[in-house]
Amino acid sequence: MILAGLVVLVVVAAIKTFTLPAEAGPGELSRYTADTWRSFIIGGLSEGAVLALIALGYSLVYGILRMINFAHGEVFMMGAFASYFVADRFSDNDFLSSSPAIAMIVILAVAIGVSVLVAILLERVCYRPLRNAPRLVPLITAIGASLFLQNTARGFFGPQARGYPQPDFLDGSWNLLSFDIARIDLVMIVVSIVLVAILDYFVSSTRTGRSMRAVALDADIAKLMGIDVDRVIVTTFAIGGVLAGVAGVMFAMRFEQISFTTGFRPGIAAFTAAVLGGIGSIRGAALGALLVGLLRSLGPALLVGFNIPSVFQLEDAITFLVLVFVLLYRPGGLLGSAAAEKL
Amino acid sequence: MMAGKGADAEERKPVLELRQVNTHYGLVAVLRDVDMAIYPGEMVCLLGGNASGKSTTLKTILGYVTPSSGEVVFDGEVISGKSTTEIVRRGVSMVPENRRLFGDMTVEENLLLGAYTRTDKAAVEQDRQMVLDTFPVVGERLKQKAGTLSGGQQQMVAMGRALMANPKVLLMDEPSMGLAPILVDQVFEIIKTIRSLGRTVFVVEQNANMALSIADRGYVIQTGRVVLADTAANLLANPMMREAYLGEL
Ligand SMILES: Nc1ncnc2c1ncn2[C@@H]1O[C@H](COP(=O)(O)OP(=O)(O)OP(=O)(O)O)[C@@H](O)[C@H]1O
Numbered sequence: 001m002i003l004a005g006l007v008v009l010v011v012v013a014a015i016k017t018f019t020l021p022a023e024a025g026p027g028e029l030s031r032y033t034a035d036t037w038r039s040f041i042i043g044g045l046s047e048g049a050v051l052a053l054i055a056l057g058y059s060l061v062y063g064i065l066r067m068i069n070f071a072h073g074e075v076f077m078m079g080a081f082a083s084y085f086v087a088d089r090f091s092d093n094d095f096l097s098s099s100p101a102i103a104m105i106v107i108l109a110v111a112i113g114v115s116v117l118v119a120i121l122l123e124r125v126c127y128r129p130l131r132n133a134p135r136l137v138p139l140i141t142a143i144g145a146s147l148f149l150q151n152t153a154r155g156f157f158g159p160q161a162r163g164y165p166q167p168d169f170l171d172g173s174w175n176l177l178s179f180d181i182a183r184i185d186l187v188m189i190v191v192s193i194v195l196v197a198i199l200d201y202f203v204s205s206t207r208t209g210r211s212m213r214a215v216a217l218d219a220d221i222a223k224l225m226g227i228d229v230d231r232v233i234v235t236t237f238a239i240g241g242v243l244a245g246v247a248g249v250m251f252a253m254r255f256e257q258i259s260f261t262t263g264f265r266p267g268i269a270a271f272t273a274a275v276l277g278g279i280g281s282i283r284g285a286a287l288g289a290l291l292v293g294l295l296r297s298l299g300p301a302l303l304v305g306f307n308i309p310s311v312f313q314l315e316d317a318i319t320f321l322v323l324v325f326v327l328l329y330r331p332g333g334l335l336g337s338a339a340a341e342k343l
Numbered sequence: 344m345m346a347g348k349g350a351d352a353e354e355r356k357p358v359l360e361l362r363q364v365n366t367h368y369g370l371v372a373v374l375r376d377v378d379m380a381i382y383p384g385e386m387v388c389l390l391g392g393n394a395s396g397k398s399t400t401l402k403t404i405l406g407y408v409t410p411s412s413g414e415v416v417f418d419g420e421v422i423s424g425k426s427t428t429e430i431v432r433r434g435v436s437m438v439p440e441n442r443r444l445f446g447d448m449t450v451e452e453n454l455l456l457g458a459y460t461r462t463d464k465a466a467v468e469q470d471r472q473m474v475l476d477t478f479p480v481v482g483e484r485l486k487q488k489a490g491t492l493s494g495g496q497q498q499m500v501a502m503g504r505a506l507m508a509n510p511k512v513l514l515m516d517e518p519s520m521g522l523a524p525i526l527v528d529q530v531f532e533i534i535k536t537i538r539s540l541g542r543t544v545f546v547v548e549q550n551a552n553m554a555l556s557i558a559d560r561g562y563v564i565q566t567g568r569v570v571l572a573d574t575a576a577n578l579l580a581n582p583m584m585r586e587a588y589l590g591e592l
């Protein structure tokens with residue numbers, strides 16, 4: 001019922017948006033051109049690409065522990081923040097423009113290293129001791145850990161956002177099939193696709209991946225196979241950390257800033273993506289992230305016709321709305337109920 | 344207590360031994376002063392009614408639960424207190440109650456997981472071949488999701504998976520449970536086959552007649568205590584057994 005109402009609302013808004021006058025006087029809204037729509041779509045895809053990498057972290061851990069690691073957004077933020085100090089240095093001494101390849105490798109290595117470390121520490125310190133506790137307990141602990149990490153970052157690095165340098169080679173755009181696409185966006189999309197494909201192969205076809213799926217399906221019987229369940233769990237957190245580290249660098253470079261809150265909004269959006277796709281499923285997380293990214297970008301644009309002041313601030317509201325509706329009507333997510341390649 | 348070992352087993356050392364084992368769940372004692380010994384190459388069955396502690400005995404051996412006193416000795420070393428993973432790596436495997444396959448994985452993957460800890464590729468391949476020879480049905484279904492097999496087929500995969508570990512001792516928890524009568528016969532035939540391969544098998548059963556007809560020895564457990572321990576032949580002839588477990592009056 002509510003859902004139908006919303007659909008009607010969006011359709012009406014979209015019609016209004018699409019029928020805005022093509023030419024408008026000063027201070028009036030005009031219809032978006034095809035180019036503008038394309039840039040919304042590309043923006044949505046590149047945001048979705050980053051969200052996918054974060055969403056996989058939620059999904060992998062949920063698949064194995066049936067627990068939402070609410071501190072995962074901070075795993076992402078911590079890696080990005082640590083790499084900021086290196087990137088800033090490289091930018092100051094021009095290393096970033098003189099040897100961008102080496103500089104990028106170092107920046108990524110630092111981000112990945114710190115994200116993995118934070119993820120593993122979270123597991124060791126916060127979750128492992130609670131593995132047999134009622135499910136609400138680690139959930140609350142996760143939220144506590146998230147606040148702790150945010151405030152630690154704030155305490156050490158200050159509350160203000162800092163400018164994250166973007167290497168020259170990612171500045172500007174490439175011409176792809178007759179239209180221009182920002183380099184950073186294309187890089188984000190390609191990197192994300194490659195990483196998701198590698199992960200999908202890893203989990204479905206390697207021995208370690210098989211052991212991860214075994215633990216996810218039945219931890220007691222996994223032990224009976226001689227699988228070291230603790231090690232599999234640590235590996236899972238570490239993989240989530242690697243993906244979050246890469247995502248952190250790309251995100252910070254795209255928006256050219258970093259602060260202690262950087263992990264929060266992408267964290268929620270990625271969590272929504274994981275739930276939408278079907279939490280526990282790799283392809284689900286990727287699909288969910290794609291959809292959430294597009295919705296966050298296109299959703300506000302479709303509502304422009306309503307003349308809402310600062311409509312583009314609505315992206316988080318839209319994200320939450322999606323989350324609520326998925327939880328209400330399809331808690332298993334889009335691919336979750338099929339459970340085909342559930343982790 | 345009567346120790347009904349086979350004559351030539353007398354001089355050998357047990358491969359698996361429980362010594363005065365007590366196991367609790369919380370404050371509730373489930374196993375009390377349990378003594379058992381399994382010798383290499385033997386097939387021993389553990390009989391008992393519902394909730395008598397049969398599964399708990401196997402869980403104690405495998406380290407899923409730690410005995411509150413007493414010890415489990417495997418291959419001359421105390422294993423109680425060690426993790427399940429460690430105990431399995433030393434050579435104990437189990438066909439669990441209700442099969443417990445990885446239902447979302449293929450039969451092939453289930454078998455591969457059985458051999459998870461093994462690095463001897465050639466020997467693994469041999470065992471795989473042996474499993475496929477022993478259970479032709481399994482070979483026909485390698486690419487099928489294990490959860491979509493029938494109960495009987497799943498039981499064979501569960502046995503195949505356990506054999507893939509090439510265990511020194513193979514534990515089975517009620518392999519005939521929940522199967523149609525013809526399948527029960529089939530399962531016992533298979534256990535006989537496994538046994539003829541020279542495996543050491545310790546099988547928990549409610550189906551006392553069937554179990555004793557293929558075992559060398561048996562233990563009978565009642566509310567956590569071993570009340571009888573004897574050769575299978577003697578147990579089959581024992582009047583108390585006939586009354587309580589063999590369904591005759
Ligand atoms: N995890 C547990 N926590 C508490 N009590 C348990 C647990 N597992 C088993 N028990 C109790 O221990 C007793 C023995 O259980 P066990 O599973 O060993 O019996 P069993 O002989 O295998 O029975 P069945 O033939 O029904 O499988 C039962 O009273 C059972 O309720």
Ligand SMILES: [Mg+2]
Nearest residue numbers: 397398399440
């Ligand atoms: Mg039982």
